[in-house]
Amino acid sequence: MGRDAQSSESPSITARYSSSRREVWRYYWRAWARLAGLWRVQAGLGLSAALVRVLSQQPSHVGASEFFATWLSVTTAAVALLPLWPLVRFKSDERTLTIHPGGISTKIGERGAEIRWADVRQIRDERDAVLIVSQNGNAFIVPARAFNGDVQRMAFLVAAREWHEANVKPARWSSVWEVGSEDVQKARSPETSRPRPRIVRLGVLWLLGLIALGWIVARAPLPFVDEWWRAGESDWGDPLKKRHRIADAFVMTNALIGKSRSELVERLGTPPETGYFSDWDLVYPLGLERGFMAIDSEWLVIRLDASGIAVEARIVRD
Numbered sequence: 001m002g003r004d005a006q007s008s009e010s011p012s013i014t015a016r017y018s019s020s021r022r023e024v025w026r027y028y029w030r031a032w033a034r035l036a037g038l039w040r041v042q043a044g045l046g047l048s049a050a051l052v053r054v055l056s057q058q059p060s061h062v063g064a065s066e067f068f069a070t071w072l073s074v075t076t077a078a079v080a081l082l083p084l085w086p087l088v089r090f091k092s093d094e095r096t097l098t099i100h101p102g103g104i105s106t107k108i109g110e111r112g113a114e115i116r117w118a119d120v121r122q123i124r125d126e127r128d129a130v131l132i133v134s135q136n137g138n139a140f141i142v143p144a145r146a147f148n149g150d151v152q153r154m155a156f157l158v159a160a161r162e163w164h165e166a167n168v169k170p171a172r173w174s175s176v177w178e179v180g181s182e183d184v185q186k187a188r189s190p191e192t193s194r195p196r197p198r199i200v201r202l203g204v205l206w207l208l209g210l211i212a213l214g215w216i217v218a219r220a221p222l223p224f225v226d227e228w229w230r231a232g233e234s235d236w237g238d239p240l241k242k243r244h245r246i247a248d249a250f251v252m253t254n255a256l257i258g259k260s261r262s263e264l265v266e267r268l269g270t271p272p273e274t275g276y277f278s279d280w281d282l283v284y285p286l287g288l289e290r291g292f293m294a295i296d297s298e299w300l301v302i303r304l305d306a307s308g309i310a311v312e313a314r315i316v317r318d
Helices: 021-033 039-056 064-081 084-088 150-166 197-218 226-231 242-253 261-268
Strands: 002-007 010-017 095-100 103-108 111-116 120-125 129-134 139-143 282-288 297-304 310-317
Touching: 010 139, 010 150, 021 129, 021 139, 039 064, 095 150, 120 150, 129 150, 226 242, 242 282, 242 297, 242 310, 261 282, 261 297
Parallel strands: none
Antiparallel strands: 002 010, 010 095, 095 103, 103 111, 120 129, 129 139, 282 297, 297 310
C-alpha cells in the first residue's frame, strides 16, 4: 500500500491485493447473518411468492399450509442459489484500489471504474478486512494483507471514512433500515446523488400497502351480512363479489360445518333448482367467476351426512 499525492490539495491512498473465493464466500455469509442482512431479502422473496399465489387464487382455495410451503420453498431456493452469483462474478487478478477525496478508483487488468463517495453506503472495519459497501450491496473486500501493518490499515480506514463523511449529507430522518450499522450514512448529496435508497424502500412499502389495501377492498373474505348475501342472488355481476367473499369466509372458517339442513336454509335461504353438482346436497350460486375474462360461474356447495348435518363445504366452478 502506498500514499500518493494527486496534487498538493488532493491526496490519495492506494492498496493492491488479490481476492480469494474463500474471502468472498465468508463476506457473503457475514452480510447474510447481520441483523439487517441479506436474509431479509431472501425471506422477502419467499413472502412475495406466497402472496402472489394467494392473490392469484381465491382466498378459500389457498390454505395456511400452502402459503407456508410456498414461502419456505422459495426462501430455501434463494438461500441456496443466490450465493453462487458473487462466486460467478469473482475475479482473482490483482486489484488496484485508490481512495481519494472525490471517491474510489479501481482497476483490474485493463478494466477500471470510478465510484463516488455518494454511491458508498458504508465503510466497515471487519476483523480481517476493510469493507467498502456500495448502495447496491456490492462490496470491495480489502484484506489485511493489503496493508503493511495495522498503522497503514488504520490510516486507510480513517481517510476513507473522513472522505466519505465529507461527501454525504447527514440523514434528516431516523432510520430503521440499518439497525446496528453505526457507520452507515443514510442520505447522499442532493446535487449529485441518485434517488435515496430510503425513499425507494418507502416507495416499495407504499406500493405493497396499496396492493394489500386493494386486496382487502376487492378480494378479502367478508363476514356474513344478510343484505349482501341476498343481493347476490340477483346481482350476478357485482364488481365487489360480496356473495363470493362471504362464501370464502364460510369455507375458510368451517362456519357451516356441523349445521343442520334447517339451520343452513334459514341462514342462506332455500337453494334454487339447478342441474349442476347433483352429488352435493345444497348448491348456492354465487355469480360469475372471479378473474380476468370470466366465463364460468362459482357455486357454494355443501354435503350433508345421513342425519342431515353439514360435513363438507366448498366453492366450485361449473
